[in-house]
Amino acid sequence: MHSSANVSERQSQAPSLAISTVIFALRTDPSTGRSEIWLPLVRRIRQPHLGKWALPGGPLGARESLQDAASRNLRDTTALDPTYLEQLYAFGGLDRSATQRLVSIVYWALVRPDQADLARDSENVRWFRAAEAVGLAFDHDEIVAYALERLRGKIAYGSVAFHFLGERFTLAQLRGVYEAVLGKHLDPANFRRQLRSATDIAATDEVLQGGRNRPPRLYRYTGPHSGASPTDAVPAAQAPGP
Amino acid sequence: MHSSANVSERQSQAPSLAISTVIFALRTDPSTGRSEIWLPLVRRIRQPHLGKWALPGGPLGARESLQDAASRNLRDTTALDPTYLEQLYAFGGLDRSATQRLVSIVYWALVRPDQADLARDSENVRWFRAAEAVGLAFDHDEIVAYALERLRGKIAYGSVAFHFLGERFTLAQLRGVYEAVLGKHLDPANFRRQLRSATDIAATDEVLQGGRNRPPRLYRYTGPHSGASPTDAVPAAQAPGP
DNA sequence: TGAGTTATAGTCGTTATGACCCTAACAAGT
């Protein structure tokens, strides 16, 4: 491992390592009332791909874990803390960047809508609908597409959906998350039946007032609130050793 | 990204990047006739952890993709080509190695038993039962445990199991794979019913002669034979760009 | 010839799932 290469050789041989993060949040379309998936992108202020939009990211600090670096991406970009953060994939193709050999370990995060509303666009940070995030720098189009695919796969039977919502939520809101992610209509009655039986949610004694219809009951998520869902068994945080 | 750090700073800051591979193969216990999961380990010939057993691995070459590096691990260790190769996880904890900051992108591979029988132990390469692969160097115990967990999760409804077997196989052999991975007994009749309906296997007109019971029919896998199963949608091979 | 073992087919009760219906509870308009 510690080969006998000298400094200049290692300089040219060793691929650069960076951490990027796909940050998903839910926003409600004011006109239709439907939930949609959004994500923040940052404008490239250097070559290559100057001016294009790209995923938040940067080099890995010497004294931070992979997950910490991803959290830092999130804070730097949106000033938010994630409710869900998990490793997505390591991308290391030879031609990812024209200027250097670059390996990116990509994380994906979910943030709550109440937090996401606080995050404002700036000149170099802008939120996009996930479906409209195309034409990005590097291979980020493919990374976003893969992150969406993984999100769809995870929501099916994980506890991921709750991390899109606040602490208390109605079943209609939760169903909106599923519909936004899966892209199809779900029967309200069947949806209710499934959730009431399987997953770890509990009804509170409160209802949501102020709507123009029958006030829906508020529910609360009682399962693990950590980064990774229990269904997919990501190693606890960061494991030590090569 | 291209920070203004000079060469010596980058030398000390940039974490080393390595690729490791967990290689699983099936072997049949001669006494019980049951299938078991084995994997090859290599003996460390340097510090740290000199003399301990470790996963095959090494640095990432400047002109090879992540997947190519994993394939190379496999060839160098076992002289085998994988029938299945997929990225497992990137491990990057701060204290993985005492001597340096090391980030390892770990792949996992499946090889067929007919190939695995060819691979012989040498002084520095030895095959272990997966359950007995403990006390390894670095954090490799945890990596193996996680790979097994992922294997269990994938076999449930993927096409992974077939990659443990040769081109033609009996349903009992296939069931043996599932039982070895899941660690529990499966009803032969129900197992048959499930596979006949859902997955992509086809009966051949041959049977396996030579056993001491009724000769079982041979089946053939007709699905995709590539690295990643279609159910989990890993990005096609390697994607370019940071 | 019979005993033992595995292959393979079928049965039956339970459970999950999708499509559909009905009533409750509210706001807004008449």
Next chain:
DNA sequence: ACTTGTTAGGGTCATAACGACTATAACTCA
């Protein structure tokens, strides 16, 4: 005050999947 529209939340029914189990077929070995 009453009607209407809309969503919340409870239920039914047929179908599909699943686990446990039984039965028969096909082979080897003693």
